[in-house]
Amino acid sequence: MGFAVRPVLREFNCLKSVLKLYFPSMSIVVEPILQELAAGQWGLFTTAQAQARGVSRANLSHRERDGRLERLAHGVYRLGGVPVAPLDDLRAAWMSTEPALLSWERVSSPRVVVGGAAAAAVHECGGINPVPYHLITNERRQTQRTDIAYSRRQLDSRDVVVVAGLPVTSIERTVAHLVDKIGDLSLVGDVLADATRGKRAVDLEHLGLLLTPFAARYGHPRGDGPALLEQLRRSAGIDDVAAARELMQRPAIGSALTEIVNREVEEQLKIIVAGPEPQQPGSVEMREQIERMSTPALPELSRLVSEIADTVLAPVLQRQREQRHLIANTTLARSGDGTRDAAN
Template sequence: MNTSEALRALAEISSGQWGMATTSQARSIQVSRVQIARLAESGHLERLAHGVYRDAGSPPHEFDDIRAAWLSLDPDRMADDRIRDGVDGIVMSGNTAAALHGIGDLLPTPYVFTSAARRQSQRPDIRFKRRLLVADQITLVAGIPTTGIERTIADLVQDKEDLSLVGDLVGDALRSRTVQLDYLAALLGPLASRNGFTKDDGLALMRKLLELGHVDVATQIQRVLSNPAWRSATSPADAAERSGTLAKPIEALRTARSDDDIRSVQALVKDVNSLQSLATQSQEPNAD
């Protein structure tokens, strides 16, 4: 197989894998390791990790190294097939999941993966956690199966990450997206006693994380009021009336820490995300 033929064959694989292919996948289409090495030497391929190469003509991405690490863990199989593994597959988690979600200040390395079966890697920058996940705890981020926000936070607490860093992560998450706080509290319940709270009191542990992340109801209300979606998604009269209603309890809620507070924060965050969606839709040109 000459160079052009090898590149065309590799493109059929890499086109569905962010421009990447493994040497095992290449071998299955009769592209040898020697040919791969020569293509890398000539600048056609870029080596990202042991046994993982990227088409040099494909656009680079900030998560290329993470994607390459995930591909390297089951190099014979295509990404699409592995994504369908669901809870039985290899899922990005912990600090790496937080980096993929774009929350907190944790470094993505070492790369942390969760799987139901016991696994290990010879790479010093890859760690495995053996945990059972359910389907709604897994989402796709940058095309990689990744633990959702709530599961990621709970995993970091379980892995004894510094609570102040986890709190920062919670604050970032709440300020940028919807977080199911009741679900997070449930996941934190089994971890409460080891962190100095009453057994199974996940709500108390979550309140601590919210405090460390500088999140309170007043902050969330101010976020709603300052969002331009209030006026772009509603009539001026309605927006003013709803803003006034939200503004009244700000001072009273600044120091509140009740269960109702937690639910209020969640409801307000949902309001903001709904308004942002409405605002986006209102700015899109009407389709004929």
């Protein structure tokens, strides 16, 4: 009896699958599941994620055929009607590396990090072709896909950042990787130039350290990463003044430096004004004269501060000190001449 029932059950299950495939109303619960999956993943989801929530491959294939889904990569779909984004293919490739996990579950301690030209594309720096997408892991991986290239490397936590929802190498680590793999400093220089023109702060000291292993390859003394960095900056057309001006465009940095300079100038003025003894004849008038002579210089100082950064701050402060001392000495000399004339 049992052997006779099994064929009937198989036929029933097969019929049920066919009915669900061609009568979507019988599987109406699928749509909310897929929408919920895609909502937190740029409109994308994986087959493994859907299956873990009871959605079969047949459900997905049917929706792909009628246009409700679009397959971006093996096992990765985009909901129909979701606007196409420039990073979708890269996101699909990254999602496929650990398809059962949701994207937001992976970013806090990622086991797969986007690097190389693909990371530069996420940072919106340079114009190097990001394909094949370079993915960095802490374990050996292989793939037959032509759009993905794995490399094994232990990354320091400071060399990994989250940009546009993707874990990518920092701009410093990205530039160092490109110097190693691309070799054309003009292309890599464009990446660095775009980074310095952006709102992010590039840690040039750390970048110099990351470039250390490649210095000799480019004709510099072995281990001289700063020399290679300077060559890269020249290739990118970056100089200290230009970099400083770009840095000063950031409101927080510009405001902080302005406050530092103004505080320094105030201290210098106090020293100058308090220099003469109050008991000396004409000291009150002399202090007022120094303040009148110094005040017009402050707007010019503010203009200078808006064009400089910490790389050129010290020379400006030194010039300001020299100017204030010159004003004080000139005023004292004039005051002394006026006192002698009155006595005569």
